[in-house]
Amino acid sequence: MMAGRTWMVVLLAAVVIGCYIYFDGYDPESLRGARVVVTGCSTGIGEQMAYHYARLGAKVIITARREARLKEVVAKMKDLGAQEAIYVAGDMAKAEDCERTIKTAEEKFGGLDYLVLNHMGSSFKREGLSLWDGDMAFLEDFTNINYLSYVRLASLALPMLEQSNGSVVVVSSLLGKITGTFVAGYCGVKFALDGFFGSLRQELQLKKADVSITLVVLGLINTEQAMNAAKVMGAEDLAKTIALSAEDAAVAIIRSGAVRQRELYYPWIMVWPLAKLRPVFPQVLDWMEVQKSA
Numbered sequence: 001m002m003a004g005r006t007w008m009v010v011l012l013a014a015v016v017i018g019c020y021i022y023f024d025g026y027d028p029e030s031l032r033g034a035r036v037v038v039t040g041c042s043t044g045i046g047e048q049m050a051y052h053y054a055r056l057g058a059k060v061i062i063t064a065r066r067e068a069r070l071k072e073v074v075a076k077m078k079d080l081g082a083q084e085a086i087y088v089a090g091d092m093a094k095a096e097d098c099e100r101t102i103k104t105a106e107e108k109f110g111g112l113d114y115l116v117l118n119h120m121g122s123s124f125k126r127e128g129l130s131l132w133d134g135d136m137a138f139l140e141d142f143t144n145i146n147y148l149s150y151v152r153l154a155s156l157a158l159p160m161l162e163q164s165n166g167s168v169v170v171v172s173s174l175l176g177k178i179t180g181t182f183v184a185g186y187c188g189v190k191f192a193l194d195g196f197f198g199s200l201r202q203e204l205q206l207k208k209a210d211v212s213i214t215l216v217v218l219g220l221i222n223t224e225q226a227m228n229a230a231k232v233m234g235a236e237d238l239a240k241t242i243a244l245s246a247e248d249a250a251v252a253i254i255r256s257g258a259v260r261q262r263e264l265y266y267p268w269i270m271v272w273p274l275a276k277l278r279p280v281f282p283q284v285l286d287w288m289e290v291q292k293s294a
């Protein structure tokens with residue numbers, strides 16, 4: 001009898017938690033006409049986010065370096081129902097290209113509701129994974145494109161976002177929550193995003209500015225970049241089996257931004273337990289990483 005009641009309580013709790021997670025007040029209609037900037041849209045999750053915002057009827061500016069590719073993505077966005085689809089071809093490592101992107105939102109949309117920071121410059125050192133070798137020239141470029149440009153774009157967009165009570169969505173990685181061998185440069189940059197945008201969130205609260213910041217902690221997603229990295233590690237087949245699709249990731253990210261979620265762990269079961277292991281048992285994580293890499 002007691003056991004039966006315990007199970008009832010557990011089941012009820014599971015249902016309540018499930019509902020809490022699922023019914024987050026997401027209203028896809030809220031994105032109709034929303035003014036959005038998404039960076040890094042030539043492939044992968046960025047491209048899929050562009051299509052999903054388009055389906056929801058948003059007004060979207062997308063960026064990437066390759067203009068020919070952007071033209072194709074914009075054409076498809078229009079077919080899918082974007083109220084507006086505009087591209088800015090540029091290199092976010094350059095300050096003037098960041099400025100041009102945010103200026104375009106100001107000129108074409110007269111404001112901004114969502115800034116989705118997603119671009120990624122050369123994800124792992126040259127084609128391979130390697131021990132940190134002190135190559136500062138590489139790290140300076142890497143930090144510029146993957147960290148400083150995020151801060152720059154957010155800083156430029158913040159006045160408009162404060163006006164609209166908008167949102168910043170920062171696409172990061174499990175490697176922004178745990179460290180790993182062969183990825184010191186990458187982890188440094190992704191941890192920096194958590195540090196900067198975590199502080200910014202507090203400062204916005206202090207200023208009573210209603211701008212939400214969502215940090216997206218991604219696990220393995222089936223993108224070209226992730227699969228290339230897996231290939232280097234000799235784990236391509238495994239990676240292809242367990243990776244989730246870029247399309248599903250894009251939908252989850254857009255939803256988390258729209259409900260102003262503080263952090264999104266996606267896929268939850270792959271990233272949340274590991275992310276929480278580090279602060280509690282850091283030595284266990286160190287051991288696991290070294291075993292895996294040895």
Ligand SMILES: *[C@@H]1O[C@H](CO)[C@@H](O)[C@H](O)[C@H]1NC(C)=O
Nearest residue numbers: 162163164165166208209210
């Ligand atoms: C933003 O939020 C403030 C207070 O929370 C509100 O007074 C203001 O009208 C909102 N602005 C917009 C554009 O929704």
